[in-house]
Amino acid sequence: MVNLIYPGDSISIPERTNVVTGPGIYLDPKSQHLKPINVGIEVIDPSKRVTSVYLDFNSKRYIPSEGDFVIGVITSTFADSYRVSLANFSTAVTLSYMAFPNASKKNRPTLKVGDLLYARVSKANKELEAEIECVDSSTGKDAGYGHLDGGVVVDVSLAFCRELLFNNDFPLLKLIGKRTEFEVAIGLNGKIWIKAADILSTLACYRIILDCEKQPTSQYSEIIKNRFKELANSAD
Amino acid sequence: MAKDIEISVSQGRFLIETLKQKVRLDGRRFDQMRDVDIELGKDRGDVMVTMGKTRVHCRISCEIAQPYEDRPFEGLFVISTETSPMAGPQFENGNNTGEDEVLCSRIIEKAVRRSGALDVEGLCIVAGSKCWAVRADVHFLNCDGGFIDASCIAVMTGLLHFKKPDVTVSGERVTVHPPEEREPVPLGVLHTPICVTFSFFNPEDTEENIKGESNNEISLIDATLSEELLRDGTLTITLNKNREVVQVSKAGGLPMDALTLMDCCHKAYNIVERLTDQVQRVIKEDEQTRNQYAAILSSENARES
Amino acid sequence: MADLTDFEAKFQVLTQVDGSARFESFGTSVLCSVTGPIEPKARQELPTQLALEIVVRPSKGVPTTREKLLEDKLRGVLTPVLVRYLYPRQLCQICFQILESGENEQFHSVRELSSCINAAFLALADAGVGLQNCFASCCAAVISNADQDVLINPSAEQLRNASSTHVLAFDSENGREPDSHLLLLESSGDFEEETLNKILDAGEKACLQTVQRLRQALKTKVEQDLVWRT
Numbered sequence: 001m002v003n004l005i006y007p008g009d010s011i012s013i014p015e016r017t018n019v020v021t022g023p024g025i026y027l028d029p030k031s032q033h034l035k036p037i038n039v040g041i042e043v044i045d046p047s048k049r050v051t052s053v054y055l056d057f058n059s060k061r062y063i064p065s066e067g068d069f070v071i072g073v074i075t076s077t078f079a080d081s082y083r084v085s086l087a088n089f090s091t092a093v094t095l096s097y098m099a100f101p102n103a104s105k106k107n108r109p110t111l112k113v114g115d116l117l118y119a120r121v122s123k124a125n126k127e128l129e130a131e132i133e134c135v136d137s138s139t140g141k142d143a144g145y146g147h148l149d150g151g152v153v154v155d156v157s158l159a160f161c162r163e164l165l166f167n168n169d170f171p172l173l174k175l176i177g178k179r180t181e182f183e184v185a186i187g188l189n190g191k192i193w194i195k196a197a198d199i200l201s202t203l204a205c206y207r208i209i210l211d212c213e214k215q216p217t218s219q220y221s222e223i224i225k226n227r228f229k230e231l232a233n234s235a236d
Numbered sequence: 237m238a239k240d241i242e243i244s245v246s247q248g249r250f251l252i253e254t255l256k257q258k259v260r261l262d263g264r265r266f267d268q269m270r271d272v273d274i275e276l277g278k279d280r281g282d283v284m285v286t287m288g289k290t291r292v293h294c295r296i297s298c299e300i301a302q303p304y305e306d307r308p309f310e311g312l313f314v315i316s317t318e319t320s321p322m323a324g325p326q327f328e329n330g331n332n333t334g335e336d337e338v339l340c341s342r343i344i345e346k347a348v349r350r351s352g353a354l355d356v357e358g359l360c361i362v363a364g365s366k367c368w369a370v371r372a373d374v375h376f377l378n379c380d381g382g383f384i385d386a387s388c389i390a391v392m393t394g395l396l397h398f399k400k401p402d403v404t405v406s407g408e409r410v411t412v413h414p415p416e417e418r419e420p421v422p423l424g425v426l427h428t429p430i431c432v433t434f435s436f437f438n439p440e441d442t443e444e445n446i447k448g449e450s451n452n453e454i455s456l457i458d459a460t461l462s463e464e465l466l467r468d469g470t471l472t473i474t475l476n477k478n479r480e481v482v483q484v485s486k487a488g489g490l491p492m493d494a495l496t497l498m499d500c501c502h503k504a505y506n507i508v509e510r511l512t513d514q515v516q517r518v519i520k521e522d523e524q525t526r527n528q529y530a531a532i533l534s535s536e537n538a539r540e541s
Numbered sequence: 542m543a544d545l546t547d548f549e550a551k552f553q554v555l556t557q558v559d560g561s562a563r564f565e566s567f568g569t570s571v572l573c574s575v576t577g578p579i580e581p582k583a584r585q586e587l588p589t590q591l592a593l594e595i596v597v598r599p600s601k602g603v604p605t606t607r608e609k610l611l612e613d614k615l616r617g618v619l620t621p622v623l624v625r626y627l628y629p630r631q632l633c634q635i636c637f638q639i640l641e642s643g644e645n646e647q648f649h650s651v652r653e654l655s656s657c658i659n660a661a662f663l664a665l666a667d668a669g670v671g672l673q674n675c676f677a678s679c680c681a682a683v684i685s686n687a688d689q690d691v692l693i694n695p696s697a698e699q700l701r702n703a704s705s706t707h708v709l710a711f712d713s714e715n716g717r718e719p720d721s722h723l724l725l726l727e728s729s730g731d732f733e734e735e736t737l738n739k740i741l742d743a744g745e746k747a748c749l750q751t752v753q754r755l756r757q758a759l760k761t762k763v764e765q766d767l768v769w770r771t
Binding site for chain 2: 073075087088089112114115116148149150151152153154199200202203206218230231
C-alpha cells in the first residue's frame, strides 16, 4: 500500500512552500509543527500553486467543512431559520430562510420538519455552529439544492461518498444506470439519496449501494444483476 | 433515551411503500427471523448472541448470599439489563428510566424469571441462612432492533450453559468445592422460554384501522432498528417448546383483532421450536468439545438400544 | 514461550457507533466503542475543548467504585493523547465493556486496565478522532523472590503470587523509543525504587512492541475500509 501514516509520525513536506492542510493534519499550536492525527494514506499534492497535505482515511462521523455538499433533515423551525441535522447526535446546523433562491422577507421557503434537503456548507468553524445554504451564493440563483422529495437515503461511510462524488471513473452509478433510470444526490456527510422510477427499483438501488460499500469494484456487476433479479422475483 | 435518531418523512414513506409491495429493506420475508448466532465463551455462562447486526452479551455468575426472610427455601435470581451508549448513542449510561428500557427489562424479567425458568428452590443451600444468588448480566452491545428476543435467548443459553460450584453441607458448615476438586453442577432449568417480537405497521389511516373491516395492518417478525423506529405497534409473545404461552405483551400501539393474535402465536411457535433446538444443539456441541474424553472415561455400560 | 504482547484485534464489531474495537489477549477480552465528536449535554460541555464521557462496564455485576476508578485512570491516559482543542464544545463517548476479565476481579484490575487502553487506541483510530500520538499499555507483576523478577502481562495465577502489580502506558512519536513518553504508571504492593526502574525499562520495551503490533493491525483495517478501491 502507499504511504500509510499514523498519529504522531513525522511527515516530510517540501520546504518553503505554501501549504494548505486538509483532514488528518493538525498544526500543533505549541510547537508550530504539522503533525498527522489520524491513521490514513498520506497525500501531498504539490501540483497546484499551493501544496495540499492531507490524510485519506475512512470514518463515519461527519464534521462540517466549507463547500461540502450535504444531505440533511430539518429538525425544527425558527423565526428566520431552520435547524438541520446532518448526522445523528451531531450538533445541528443552521439554514437561514434567506439562503434560498429568490428569498425575501415576504417569500419564505415552504419546507417542514422532517423534510430532506440537499445543501452546501457555507460556513464552518470549529468554534461556531456551521451554516448551510440552498442557493449558489455567488450568483444568488438556484443551483440544484433544496428539497429532496420521495426516494430513500442510504447511510454509508464518508470515504465511500467522497469516492462516488469525486471519482468520475467509479463504476457504481454507471452500472446502476444501465438497469434503471434514477435521480441521485450525494451528501459528503455519508448520505446518498436515490430515487428510481418505481419503489422496487429504488429498493434495489438501496441494497446495491449498501452491498457495494463492502465489496471490491470487480464484484459490482454481479451484485447489481442479483439484486435486480431478486426483486423482480419477489414482485411476481 | 438521551437523544433520538432523526428520521426524515421520506424514509417513513419509503418503508411503508415497500411493505405494501410485500418486501422488506433487508430482503427478508415478513415472518422471517434473522439468523441467530450463538457463541459460547471459555467460561461457563458466557454467551454472545448475534442476530443480524444486533449483538447481546450475557454473563451468568453466582455467589453465596442470604435468602429473603419470607422465602427461606428459595435462592436468589437477578437479571440485570442496563444500557450503555455502546449499543448506540441514543442510550444513556445507567439510566434505565426511559419507557423503552423499562419495558424491555420487564419483558425479559417476566419471560425468564417470573415464568419459573430457573428452579430457585434448587439454589437453596441451608434453609433460611445460605443460598446461591445467581445473576444474569445482559450487556447490550449493538442495537439493530430485537433486543428483547436476543436477550432472552442469551439469558436462557447462559443458564443452560452455566455450572455452579458443588457444595457439601454438614450442619451449619458449608464447603464450596473448587472446580478442580469436584465437577460443578448445572442449574435447574425447568423450561426454555423464547420471545418473538412482532411489529405492526398501518398503511392506512388510524380510523380505518379501528372501524374498518379491511385488516390491512402489516405485521413483521424481528424488526430491525429502522423498522422499530417507524412502527405503529408491537407485540411480544413468549412461548416454550411445550406450546405453553408464557407471556403476551402488547403495550399500546395499533389495535389488533383476536384472529391476528392467534395467527401470531402460531407463527411464533414455529420459530420458538427451531430456536430451542438450536440452543440445545449449541450447548451439546460445547459440552462435547469441553469434555472430549467423557465418552472414553465413562464407566457407563454401552448398552445396545 | 508465547509472546506476551500477543493479542487479537477486531475492528468495526459494532455498527451503531463511530468506531469500535475488540482487544483480546490471554484470557482478557475488552470491547471498546467510540462515538464522537457529537453534541454534548449542557453539563458535559467544555467551552474550549472536547469533553470525554468514559464508561467502563464489568462483565459480572453492576458497575461499582472499582469501575469508577478505572474510568478515572482511563480519563487520565486518554485526555493528553486526544487532540482536544480541535473539537471545542463537542463530546466523545468512549465505552468499555469487559467481556472476560482474565484476573480475579476482587483484587486486581491491571489486565483490564491495560487491555482497555489498547482497545481505546484502536477504537479511537477507527472512529477517526484526532490523536496526538500512538500509544499502548502493558501490565507487570513482580514475583516475590530474591531477584525480584519482573513479569510483563502476567497471568491471573502469576498476579495472585505477585508482591506488587503495575500498569504502564507509553505513547510514541514515530514508534521510536527516544520519543516515547510515560502516560500512566499505576503501582500497588511493596517494591523498591530499583525494581521500579526495572519495571519502567521492561514496560517501555513491551509497550513499544505493542504499538508496532497495533499499527500492523490498523494497516489491515485501512485496507478493509477502502476495499472498493481495489
